[in-house]
Amino acid sequence: MKFKTILGTFALGAMLATPVIADEDPAIEARQGQFKLFSHNFAVVGGMAQGRMEYDAEMAQTAADNLYHLTRVDQGRLWPEGTDTESVEGTRALPSIWEDLDDFVAKFVALQEAAENLQAVAGEGLDEMRAGVGQVGQTCQACHEANRAESS
Amino acid sequence: MLGAAAWVVTAPRPMDAAALDALEGDVKRGETIFLAAGCGSCHKAPGSQPDPLVLTGGREFASDFGTFLAPNISSDPDHGIGAWSQAEFINAVMRGISPDGAHYYPAFPYTSYIRAEAQDFADLYAFMQTLPADDTASEPHRIGFPFNIRRAVGLWKALYLREDWVITGDLSTEQERGRYLAESLSHCAECHTPRNLLGALDQDRWHLGAPNPSGTGRIPAIAGESFTWTEFDVSAYLETGMTPDFDVVGGTMAPVVRNLQQLEKSDLDAIAAYVMRASQ
Numbered sequence: 403m404k405f406k407t408i409l410g411t412f413a414l415g416a417m418l419a420t421p422v423i424a425d426e427d428p429a430i431e432a433r434q435g436q437f438k439l440f441s442h443n444f445a446v447v448g449g450m451a452q453g454r455m456e457y458d459a460e461m462a463q464t465a466a467d468n469l470y471h472l473t474r475v476d477q478g479r480l481w482p483e484g485t486d487t488e489s490v491e492g493t494r495a496l497p498s499i500w501e502d503l504d505d506f507v508a509k510f511v512a513l514q515e516a517a518e519n520l521q522a523v524a525g526e527g528l529d530e531m532r533a534g535v536g537q538v539g540q541t542c543q544a545c546h547e548a549n550r551a552e553s554s
Numbered sequence: 555m556l557g558a559a560a561w562v563v564t565a566p567r568p569m570d571a572a573a574l575d576a577l578e579g580d581v582k583r584g585e586t587i588f589l590a591a592g593c594g595s596c597h598k599a600p601g602s603q604p605d606p607l608v609l610t611g612g613r614e615f616a617s618d619f620g621t622f623l624a625p626n627i628s629s630d631p632d633h634g635i636g637a638w639s640q641a642e643f644i645n646a647v648m649r650g651i652s653p654d655g656a657h658y659y660p661a662f663p664y665t666s667y668i669r670a671e672a673q674d675f676a677d678l679y680a681f682m683q684t685l686p687a688d689d690t691a692s693e694p695h696r697i698g699f700p701f702n703i704r705r706a707v708g709l710w711k712a713l714y715l716r717e718d719w720v721i722t723g724d725l726s727t728e729q730e731r732g733r734y735l736a737e738s739l740s741h742c743a744e745c746h747t748p749r750n751l752l753g754a755l756d757q758d759r760w761h762l763g764a765p766n767p768s769g770t771g772r773i774p775a776i777a778g779e780s781f782t783w784t785e786f787d788v789s790a791y792l793e794t795g796m797t798p799d800f801d802v803v804g805g806t807m808a809p810v811v812r813n814l815q816q817l818e819k820s821d822l823d824a825i826a827a828y829v830m831r832a833s834q
Contacts, residue, residue, distance in 0.1 A: 444788050445800035452790045462792020491708070494771070505602065536794070539802050541794050548602050552771030 430493050433480040436472065441469040444538070447524060451535040457528040466517070466524035466531075469538070473517045477510065487551050494551040506549060513541040564708025567653040569672070577599035577676035579640065584681025587674045589816050590739040591667070593682075595809040599690075606809065609634065615661055616768045618751060620697035622661040626828045629689035643682075644675045645776070650711065657707035659695065660714075660753065666741035668717050674739065714754040721760070721832045730787045732828025740814065742829075745773045761832055768806075777833035788826035789804060793819060 445463035450457045484490070486497040499506045513546035564748055588594070603771050604621030611626040628634035635643060650664035658664065666676070700706065720737055737744045747755045748764040763775030775781050776788075779794040783791075787798045795803040795811045805813045814822060 424795045427726060444796075444802075448794070448796050448800045452794055452796065454786075454790075502602075511727045528706050539795055542802035543804065543808050544603075546802055547808035550804040552773060554771045 408505065427485050427490070429480050430485050430490070430495075431481050432488060433495075434493075436475065436480065439472050440469065443472065444535075447520065447531060447535045448539070449530040450528065459525040459527075462531050463521075463525040466521045466534070472519040473510075473514045479525045480507075494553060496549050496551055499549045506545070509541065509545040509548070512544070513538070516541045517536075555726070561708070563712050564705050566650050566708065567711075568645040568649055568654050568655075569641075571645075572741075573640070573803075574644045574676070575639060575642035575674060577619050577640065577673055579676040579678075579680030581677075581680045583674075583685060584677035584679070587678040587816065588589055588639075589813040590812060590821075592685070592810055592813050593595075593627070593678075593680065595806075595813065597627050598804075600785045604741040608686050608688055609682075610690045611692050612690065617661065619701040620695060622659060622695045623693045623695070625692035626688060626690055627682070628688040629683055629685055630689050633689050635682070636687060640676055640679050643679045644672055646679070647675050648672065650715070657704050657711065658702075659697075659707060660703060660710065660748065663744045665715060665755070666738050666744060668715065669719065669732070669738035673747050689824075699803070710752060710754070710787070719758050721828070725831060726827065728824050728827045729831045730828075731821070732824035732826065732831075735834065736825050736828050736832075740810075740825065742776070746776050760831070766806075771805075771807075776829055782834055785823075785830045789819070789822045790827050792822045792825060 405482040409502060443465040445460050447469075449455045450462060473531075481495075481499065483500055485493055486495050486500060488497050516534070516538040520531070520538050523530040594609065596613060596614070596615070597609040597611050598604045598606045599610040601607060606611070609626065610629040611624045611628075615622040615624070617712045626634045629636040631637040635646075638646070638653055645651045645665050646653070646658065647664055648670065649668065650660065650662060652658060665753070695702075706766060719733060721733060722741070743755055743761060746761045746763060747757075748759050748762065750756050760779035763778075763780075763783075764773050766773055776783075783798060791797055791803070792811060792814045795808070797803070803828065815827075
């Protein structure tokens with residue numbers, strides 16, 4: 403049911419998209435801020451997974467908790483139609499997101515599930531955490547591959 | 555006279571077929587070559603998540619010269635390469651010459667594969683025989699005049715097709731291994747190096763980044779002042795897909811990472827060592 407609920411909020415967001423001047427749409431900056439928060443926390447567990455820093459169960463758990471909660475933020479107002487690379491400057495969000503919203507939602511749900519799993523294993527030891535980090539990374543990658551333009 | 559000279563210059567120059575056919579391919583090694591060379595990234599079916607082991611072709615690659623369509627290179631004998639001899643396969647991959655003696659366009663990176671050992675492609679040939687057949691017909695490239703004159707590619711080859719390494723001088727054993735992977739099989743420069751007006755890589759701007767030919771944005775520089783990654787960063791990125799800022803790989807680099815992360819870590823370290831050396 404989780405899937406359907408999120409799909410509902412996305413579709414609603416699309417309908418409510420107001421005709422503000424597109425490149426000033428605050429949703430773009432807001433969602434980019436959200437991704438910065440993702441990576442700021444992913445850096446802790448990712449850094450431990452890559453061997454950049456020592457594994458610390460408590461730090462890993464805190465970062466994983468944050469990722470769990472961050473990925474639960476309702477996305478309904480972050481993705482209004484007309485905020486893709488074809489319509490405005492300052493975004494890397496490809497039109498493919500809106501062309502197949504179901505697929506985009508499915509990819510976001512996959513991220514939520516991977517973040518939930520990471521939260522469960524992050525404090526259990528380096529190997530367990532590393533597997534959880536890998537799974538989260540796969541979900542990021544799947545969507546970035548399909549829906550994000552190269553940076554300019 | 556001039557016409558005759560042009561005909562000679564533009565003629566395909568294949569390697570000796572008997573010598574190539576005599577090589578013994580190894581399926582297991584061929585799988586590694588398949589990953590390092592990234593065949594599936596371009597020859598898999600179009601769409602969002604096709605199986606990269608089913609080499610249906612059909613993906614489109616826009617360029618300044620028109621749109622190239624990756625052909626079917628599955629093991630199907632009629633629509634793929636199932637009926638090709640080993641020598642025909644290696645001449646296609648390392649010299650850009652089709653079994654009927656026509657030139658391939660350098661959208662196909664034989665321009666890089668030419669630097670590899672033929673043995674690697676005998677191994678690849680053995681591995682690709684084991685992949686599924688698919689009977690989707692290859693579609694023609696959408697290339698306008700004058701670029702649709704295939705024979706002219708022979709002139710392009712005479713000008714630009716080179717077997718020698720780009721980065722030369724003192725290299726450690728690890729850097730040499732990395733160069734072997736990066737400059738031949740993994741063909742990094744084909745996207746990360748800008749091209750001249752005729753579409754040849756500009757070796758004076760090696761790895762300095764280039765416009766994305768098939769979409770918006772740029773393929774980033776992996777050399778020069780703007781490139782601030784360490785050797786550790788490069789190897790860790792190829793292994794995990796995570797940048798030093800913990801962004802996660804996307805776009806056309808995503809399948810590259812998915813392939814390369816299956817190689818030995820020592821090979822990723824070698825590519826990283828080479829990238830840093832090439833950036834000096």
